[in-house]
Amino acid sequence: MSIENDFSLIKDYDNNYCLQVFNLLPVAFTKGKGCYLYDTEGKKYLDMIGGIAVNCLGYGNPKLTSAISKQAKDIIHACNYYYIPQKSELAYRLCRASFADKVFFCNSGAEANEAAIKLARGFFYYKDINKYEIITANMSFHGRTMGTIAATGQEKFSRPFEPNVPGFVHVPYNDIDAMIDAVNPHTAAIMLELIQGESGVHPADKQYIQEIRKLCNEKGILLIIDEVQTGVGRTGKMFCYQNYGVTPDIMTLAKGLGGGVPIGAMLCTNEVATGFRPGDHGTTFGGNPLACAAGNAVLTVFEEQNIIDNVREVSDELFEKLNTLRSKYNCIRSVRGMGLLIGIEFDDSITAQGMREQLMTMGFLVSAIGKSTIRLAPPLILTKAQAGSFVRALDKILKNVSGPKNVFSKIKDAFPSKKQVKDNVSKIGSAKIDKLDTLAATETKPAETPDGEDD
Ligand SMILES: Cc1ncc(COP(=O)(O)O)c(C=O)c1O
Numbered sequence: 001m002s003i004e005n006d007f008s009l010i011k012d013y014d015n016n017y018c019l020q021v022f023n024l025l026p027v028a029f030t031k032g033k034g035c036y037l038y039d040t041e042g043k044k045y046l047d048m049i050g051g052i053a054v055n056c057l058g059y060g061n062p063k064l065t066s067a068i069s070k071q072a073k074d075i076i077h078a079c080n081y082y083y084i085p086q087k088s089e090l091a092y093r094l095c096r097a098s099f100a101d102k103v104f105f106c107n108s109g110a111e112a113n114e115a116a117i118k119l120a121r122g123f124f125y126y127k128d129i130n131k132y133e134i135i136t137a138n139m140s141f142h143g144r145t146m147g148t149i150a151a152t153g154q155e156k157f158s159r160p161f162e163p164n165v166p167g168f169v170h171v172p173y174n175d176i177d178a179m180i181d182a183v184n185p186h187t188a189a190i191m192l193e194l195i196q197g198e199s200g201v202h203p204a205d206k207q208y209i210q211e212i213r214k215l216c217n218e219k220g221i222l223l224i225i226d227e228v229q230t231g232v233g234r235t236g237k238m239f240c241y242q243n244y245g246v247t248p249d250i251m252t253l254a255k256g257l258g259g260g261v262p263i264g265a266m267l268c269t270n271e272v273a274t275g276f277r278p279g280d281h282g283t284t285f286g287g288n289p290l291a292c293a294a295g296n297a298v299l300t301v302f303e304e305q306n307i308i309d310n311v312r313e314v315s316d317e318l319f320e321k322l323n324t325l326r327s328k329y330n331c332i333r334s335v336r337g338m339g340l341l342i343g344i345e346f347d348d349s350i351t352a353q354g355m356r357e358q359l360m361t362m363g364f365l366v367s368a369i370g371k372s373t374i375r376l377a378p379p380l381i382l383t384k385a386q387a388g389s390f391v392r393a394l395d396k397i398l399k400n401v402s403g404p405k406n407v408f409s410k411i412k413d414a415f416p417s418k419k420q421v422k423d424n425v426s427k428i429g430s431a432k433i434d435k436l437d438t439l440a441a442t443e444t445k446p447a448e449t450p451d452g453e454d455d
Pocket residue numbers: 107108109110111113141142143144193197198226227228229254255
C-alpha cells in the first residue's frame with residue numbers, strides 16, 4: 001500500500017488524520033537531489049528555504065546518507081544508561097569549534113532552549129543566589145513548549161495556552177536602554193537570537209550585543225544565545241556569535257546540525273555546567289547514535305568541502321544581486337540578513353504569500369513571514385548559478401507588478417483560501433480513503449524476513 005505519488009490521496013489523508021496545525025501548501029515532495037526537490041507530478045523546484053534552515057547539505061548528500069544508513073544497520077538507539085561513541089565524538093567536535101566545554105543533546109530547538117532555561121536557573125540555585133528571571137526580546141521565537149512560548153516575545157504563540165510559565169520579561173530588540181532598565185536583582189539570564197528569523201530576519205546590531213555582554217559581566221547575568229536557526233554555518237561562520245566578537249555562556253543549536261535528522265544541542269561553559277547535577281535533566285532519545293552519526297557526518301562534510309566558504313561567497317553574490325534588484329524596484333523595501341539567511345521585505349503592493357506562491361509556480365521554494373517578507377534559508381551548498389536563477393525569477397515577477405492587483409490577484413484562483421480549504425475538508429467523504437483500503441487489501445504481503453538474518 002502506498003499513497004506516495006497520489007497527491008489527492010496524500011491531501012485527503014492529511015486532512016482527515018493529521019491534526020490541522022499547519023497551513024499547508026498544495027504540494028508534496030517525493031524526492032530531492034542537491035538543492036532541488038521533486039513533487040508527486042515530477043515538477044522540479046529549487047529549494048531556497050531548505051526545510052526551514054535544516055537541510056544544510058541539501059538532499060541525498062552521499063557522506064551523510066551513507067553515515068545514516070551505516071549507523072541504522074549498526075545501532076539506531078542505545079539509551080542514556082550507556083556511553084555512546086557517536087555522542088562523545090560530536091560533543092568533542094562541537095566544543096572544539098566553539099566557546100563551549102560541555103554539550104547536552106536533545107531532539108529539537110525548543111528542547112535545547114528548555115535545557116538552557118533550566119540550566120540558567122539551576123546555576124544560581126546551586127549557588128544559593130535568588131536569580132531566576134530571564135529577559136528575552138519582543139518578536140523573538142524560541143519554540144513551542146510551555147517554557148519556550150513564555151520565553152518567546154510574541155503573545156500570539158502563548159495567548160490560548162495561558163497561564164504562562166512565570167519568570168520571563170520581554171523588551172524591545174536592539175534597544176540597550178530598555179535592556180538595562182529591565183535588569184533587576186532577580187535577573188538570571190538574557191536570552192537572544194542574533195538574527196530574529198521567525199519574525200522577519202532582523203539581525204541584532206553588533207554594538208547592542210557587545211553592550212549586552214558587558215552588562216551581563218557587570219551584573220553577573222548569563223548570556224544565552226539561541227542559534228537554533230543561525231548555527232552550523234548558516235551565517236558564514238560556524239556559529240553566528242562569531243560574527244559579533246562576543247561569546248555566550250550558553251548556546252542552543254538544532255536545525256542544521258543533523259542535516260535533516262532531528263537533533264538539538266545545548267552548549268555551555270564548565271562553570272555554567274554546574275547548574276545541572278545528575279538527574280536534574282535528561283531525555284530518552286537525545287544524543288542517540290543515529291542523530292549523532294548524522295551530526296558527525298555534517299561536520300565532516302563542512303570540513304572536507306569548505307561549506308562555510310561557499311556560504312560566504314554565494315551570500316556576497318546573492319546580496320549584491322538582490323540589492324541591485326532593490327535599486328530597480330521600489331516595491332522592495334529591504335534586503336536583510338547574513339550568510340544564507342535572508343529576508344526580502346516588500347511594500348504593500350506585494351504580499352509575502354502572493355510572492356511565495358508566484359515563486360512556487362515558477363519552481364522556487366521560499367517561506368512567507370508575516371504580511372510582507374519572504375525568507376530564504378537554502379541549503380548551504382547552493383551555487384552562485386542557482387542563486388542567480390532565483391534572482392532572475394524574482395526579477396521576472398517584479399517586472400509584472402505595477403500595482404496591488406495584477407499577478408497577485410491571480411494567485412487567489414490558483415491557491416484555495418483558508419475558507420475553501422475548510423469547506424473542502426468538511427466535504428471530503430471516505431471515497432478516496434476507501435480506495436486506499438481496497439488497495440491495501442488486494443496487495444500481497446511481503447515475505448517475512450527470518451529471525452537473525454543480518455541484511
Ligand atoms: C531561533 C529559534 N529557536 C527555537 C526554535 C524552535 O525549534 P524547534 O522547532 O526545532 O523546536 C526555532 C524554530 O524555528 C527557532 O528559529
